[in-house]
Amino acid sequence: MVGNPNVGKTSLLNALTGGNFSVGNFPGVTVEKKEGVATINGKKFIFVDLPGIYSFETESLDEKVTRDYLIKEKPDMVLNIVNALNLERNLYLTLQLTEFEIPMIVVLNMIDEAEKEGISIDAKKLSKILGTPVVKTSAVREQGIDELKREILKGGRIPKSFSGSLEEIVRMAENIAKEVVKVEKVDRVIEEVLDEVFMDTHLGIPIFLSIMWMMFVFTYSVAEPFTELLGSLFDFLATYIASFDGWLFSMLGDGVVAGVGSVLSFIPNIAFLFLFLSLLELSGYMPRAVFLVDGFMSRFGLNGRSVISLIMGFGCNVPAILATRSIEDGKVRIATTLVNPFMSCSARLPIYVLFAGMFFPENGSVVIMSLYLIGVVIALISALILRKTLLEGESEFIMELPPYMLPNPKELWLMTWVRTKHFIEKAGTVILGMSIVVWYITNYPGGSIETSYAAMLGKALQPVFSPMGWSWELVLALITGFAAKEVVVATISVLNVDVASVMTPHQAFAYMLFTLLYMPCVATIAAIRAEIGTRWAVFAVSFSFLVAYVISLIATGVGLWF
Amino acid sequence: MTLLPLSALREGQGGRVVAINGGRGCTVRLMSMGIVPGKKVQIAGRRGGAVLVSLDGTKFVIGRGLAMKVIVDAGKEG
Incomplete structure (x- = not known):
């Protein structure tokens, strides 16, 4: 399972394995490794949740762990978990993943949230462009999990190759997103209110x-x-x-x-x-x-x-x-x-x-x-x-604000x-x-x-x-x-x-x-x-x-x- | 056209990213997170140090040092 941070990978792991997963470390490093087992139609599958990353370009430890795992452990299949709320940016990683030539399934997670915000994604078109199955899920609500399991049984497909420099990847992602995403703007009321309160000048x-x-x-x-x-x-x-x-x-x-x-x-x-x-x-x-x-x-x-x-x-x-x-x-x-x-x-x-x-x-x-x-x-x-x-x-940093979540018990x-x-x-x-x-x-x-x-x-x-x-x-x-x-x-x-x-x-x-x-x-x-x-x-x-x-x-x- | 570093924008002010004025390392880091020339960004908040930047419905906290390297076109109002 590969994806950006905060796309609901752990929730999906929980939904796929029925809660049968454990937390440990990757060998030699202190990057957390979550691993779970599920039996689908009598076949045993082991799911490994790799660290959340944005690309393979910045050479951070998380990226190195992910790259090494994909190359050395040769997984049978990659589940690329994508945040449906922000397909374009998530596609950078998806397109870079095509270079590994491992059978892949693209999982459009948080689809319910996206639909609430007036975002609709043409999964069929996206599947055609990428050359891999595309499944819509909401891991938190356990929607789309059965369909995902059916696709997992089929084994995924090796994607078309989209290699290129980061600049080229960014342009490709923009074009793909333009073709498959439709947005009618609706505001995220609860998120906004919570942000207003938690980061207020006086109340924060x-x-x-x-x-x-x-x-x-x-x-x-x-x-x-x-x-x-x-x-x-x-x-x-x-x-x-x-x-x-x-x-x-x-x-x-x-x-x-x-x-x-x-x-x-x-x-x-x-x-x-x-x-x-x-x-x-x-x-x-x-x-x-x-x-x-x-x-x-x-x-x-x-x-x-x-x-x-x-x-x-x-x-x-x-x-x-x-x-x-x-x-x-x-x-x-x-x-x-x-x-x-x-x-x-x-x-x-x-x-x-x-x-x-x-x-x-x-x-x-x-x-x-x-x-x-x-x-x-x-x-x-x-x-x-x-x-x-x-x-x-002088100091430099950047971090994404993840959506608020009721933690999985x-x-x-x-x-x-x-x-x-x-x-x-x-x-x-x-x-x-x-x-x-x-x-x-x-x-x-x-x-x-x-x-x-x-x-x-x-x-x-x-x-x-x-x-x-x-x-x-x-x-x-x-x-x-x-x-x-x-x-x-x-x-x-x-x-x-x-x-x-x-x-x-x-x-x-x-x-x-x-x-x-x-x-x-x-x-x-x-x-x-x-x-x-x-x-x-x-x-x-x-x-x-x-x-x-x-x-x-x-x-x-x-x-x-x- | 008014070119400004992202760190100089007021709260609520928006603009379009024109360039990232830094080394390969920080360019790649910003681009991987979607801060790419051509994108519309808006300052959702600022508190002394870091700025809160909203882009395509996602919010980022960007440290002052890094925000100074993102050049935006703040349009006429800037």
């Missing part, structure tokens, strides 16, 4: 901020009962297992279950956050937000496109950094990548939830929101500094699940390993924490943080948190520290600030290195550590006045 930004606020309430308050339930379940398990004699039970109970469990119990928070982010992406709101905030972002040397990556950073910095690939401008892209770790990822949420719940029980939401805001402010100021110094230059669920699963897998591997290491260094050689290796390490490094007055246990948690920020909570839990007795609320706030800002986790550093090189990765680590140290020192100092 308040709406954007309310949506962001809803996201925080949703992930923190709504998920809380689930989080508490899971937390007490793991507590009970850990205590029960550790009550047996022997080092193995001690390791399993106090190390593995307590450590991994304390992180896994935050899965409801993280799943709710991903659910909300996926909803924003799939509904079509995100690009409107891009336009809305571009003026603001460009003051800090970024552009509207950076906002998607930065917002995704609230989920996890790793995919967020990979999402900077959609930023065409090299320097903006590097700046967006470097400041991304200041966007507070979901792994840091457990830390805030723990400390805010303990020290600020009355206004936990406000404290957590303020941490997120401080992260954003520091990210923007850093971006401005970078763009004024190391990364000077299946797709929404899959996206949320894939992202949450990634988090669970991390908890299952990195955090499992770290929990065992932490358990070991806290129990050996002496048998008690006070005489353990961990105590030695924490105490050795504690002087660095003595201006903030953090105990060595807290320092140790920061060190282990380098592997993954979730481990900070796991370490505190394994160490069995009564946090409330070793620090004051303002120290706790400074500590939360430090965990927000200090060096990115190993996975994020790896992503930065992969995307923009080792030198920038080293820069990111030292820069963020410096910022974290200075800011939390200031916070400690300011806190003392109260």
Whole structure:
């Protein structure tokens, strides 16, 4: 399945396979691959949804993935999904696809929307011109799917060849569209009204901020009962297992279950956050937000496109950094990548939830929101500094506004699940390993924490943080948190520290600030290195550590006045 | 005939694309999305940085830097 972005490819995949599809990645790259299976008249078909692209000319990663798939995997048939609302522009890709000489079916999707707008398309004529079957569908309403299945059984046809330069393709598409499309102008009322409201000079930004606020309430308050339930379940398990004699039970109970469990119990928070982010992406709101905030972002040397990556950073910095690939401008892209770790990822949420719940029980939401805001402010100021110094230059971008859509529940669920699963897998591997290491260094050689290796390490490094007055246990948690920020909570839990007795609320706030800002986790550093090189990765680590140290020192100092 | 960069048009003002004044990379990117000489475009909104451009019923957000490279004929009223 090949087509432009926003033509309803996923809805069509859903309609063809009856919802039997999964989401993964193409080998070696982080471009999403959706694949589904359908049985039509006893024959098994595998459908692969290739990334949405506009042409084969700009050499973007999505285009490369699509081209490689068509050449190397030699699919039996190409379903070229075309947006009937805008046939002419969609034909650029169709005409370029004819070069591959693969049997093809052209699918005129969203035909119901097109007809509502007074657009009629002569499918027979188009089929004659292109030399392939042309089928009209509305994937969302499941119209035309049976006819499409009949054509799929027939195997499609190799199209006539329309090769040429992009300029020639554009002219050919114009001529074809003139012959087969008739338009009686009718206005898109609902789209226009929604656009007017969401991108209004006065209403747009308040709406954007309310949506962001809803996201925080949703992930923190709504998920809380689930989080508490899971937390007490793991507590009970850990205590029960550790009550047996022997080092193995001690390791399993106090190390593995307590450590991994304390992180896994935050899965409801993280799943709710991903659910909300996926909803924003799939509904079509995100690009409107891009336009809305571009003026603001460009003051800090970024552009509207950076906002998607930065917002995704609230989920996890790793995919967020990979999402900077959609930023065409090299320097903006590097700046967006470097400041991304200041966007507070979901792994840091457990830390805030723990400390805010303990020290600020009355206004936990406000404290957590303020941490997120401080992260954003520091990210923007850093971006401005970078763009004024190391990364000077003007920025360029273009993006299409997709139609508003009520997201397909299946797709929404899959996206949320894939992202949450990634988090669970991390908890299952990195955090499992770290929990065992932490358990070991806290129990050996002496048998008690006070005489353990961990105590030695924490105490050795504690002087660095003595201006903030953090105990060595807290320092140790920061060190282990380098592997993954979730481990900070796991370490505190394994160490069995009564946090409330070793620090004051303002120290706790400074500590939360430090965990927000200090060096990115190993996975994020790896992503930065992969995307923009080792030198920038080293820069990111030292820069963020410096910022974290200075800011939390200031916070400690300011806190003392109260 | 009044030739202007797309970025200089007011909200609501329309024009016809005359040329794309940039390198191969940005020309191809704009053309692949249908911003081709001869097309009618209209500014549907602007907010400091990017412009919102409406073309054949589709809307695009175009960054200021790129919008400066699209030359349009704004007609008499420009």
